[in-house]
Amino acid sequence: MARSDEAAAFFLAVYSAVREIPPGKVTTYGHIAKLVGTPQRPRQVGVCLKHLSQDPDSRHNHNNVPWQRVINSKGLISPRSQPSGARNQAAALEAEGVEVSTGSLGELSVDFSQYGWFPRSLPSEADEDDEEVDDEEDEEDGSEQ
DNA sequence: CGACTGACGGCCT
DNA sequence: AAGGCCGCCAGTC
Numbered sequence: 569m570a571r572s573d574e575a576a577a578f579f580l581a582v583y584s585a586v587r588e589i590p591p592g593k594v595t596t597y598g599h600i601a602k603l604v605g606t607p608q609r610p611r612q613v614g615v616c617l618k619h620l621s622q623d624p625d626s627r628h629n630h631n632n633v634p635w636q637r638v639i640n641s642k643g644l645i646s647p648r649s650q651p652s653g654a655r656n657q658a659a660a661l662e663a664e665g666v667e668v669s670t671g672s673l674g675e676l677s678v679d680f681s682q683y684g685w686f687p688r689s690l691p692s693e694a695d696e697d698d699e700e701v702d703d704e705e706d707e708e709d710g711s712e713q
Numbered sequence: 714c715g716a717c718t719g720a721c722g723g724c725c726t
Numbered sequence: 727a728a729g730g731c732c733g734c735c736a737g738t739c
Contacts, residue, residue: 575736597721607722609734614720619737638720646720653720 578606582616583628585690589637592665593685594678596641603690613638614646636660637685645676 581604589595597610606612617635624631636657640646645654645661645668658668658676669677 578736598723601721606734610721610723611719611734612721612736615736616720618720635720640721641723642721648720657720 578604578609578612579616579619579628581605582613583620583633584692586617586633586635586638588687588690588692589634589685591634591637592683594637594639594661594666594680594683595685597638597646598641599686600638603687610641618648636664639678643677643680645678647675 585600585603597613600613601610621629645657666683
C-alpha cells in the first residue's frame with residue numbers, strides 16, 4: 569500500500585471519527601488520532617480538518633463533518649493563523665449549546681467535564697465487537713484531564 | 714525537487 | 727508550575 573493511499577485512508581478515518589462526535593459535545597485532536605489508530609499524529613488530524621472543503625459537493629466538507637467539535641487537549645480552540653476561524657468555531661459550538669468561555673487574551677475554552685466526549689473506540693466499531701466494554705462515562709465522570 | 718510550516722501532544726528540563 | 731524540544735508527515739512556498 570503506497571503512502572499516498574495510507575494518507576487517504578487516514579483522512580477518511582479521521583472524517584469518519586469526527587462524524588461520530590455527538591452534537592453538543594467536543595473531543596480533542598489527540599483523541600481522534602487514537603481512535604483512528606495513529607496516536608502519534610494528532611497534528612495530521614488538524615491538517616485533515618484544515619483541508620476540509622467548503623464545497624457541499626465534496627465528499628467531506630464543512631457541512632457533513634462537525635469539525636468544530638474538535639479542540640486541543642488543553643480544552644482550548646486552537647488559535648490558528650486566522651483568528652476569525654477560531655472565533656467562528658466557537659460560534660458554531662455555541663450554536664449547538666456548547667458553552668465557550670473567552671479568556672482575557674481572547675482564548676476560547678470549553679469545559680471537558682461538561683462537554684467532553686472521549687470513548688475508547690468508535691461507536692460504529694463497538695457495534696461489531698461482541699466483547700462489549702462498559703460505556704457510561706458520557707458525563708458526570710469529571711475525571712477528565 | 715528541497716526546505717519550511719503547522720487546527721497537536723507528550724515528555725523532558 | 728511553566729516552558730522548551732522533539733516526533734510526525736501532508737501541504738505549501
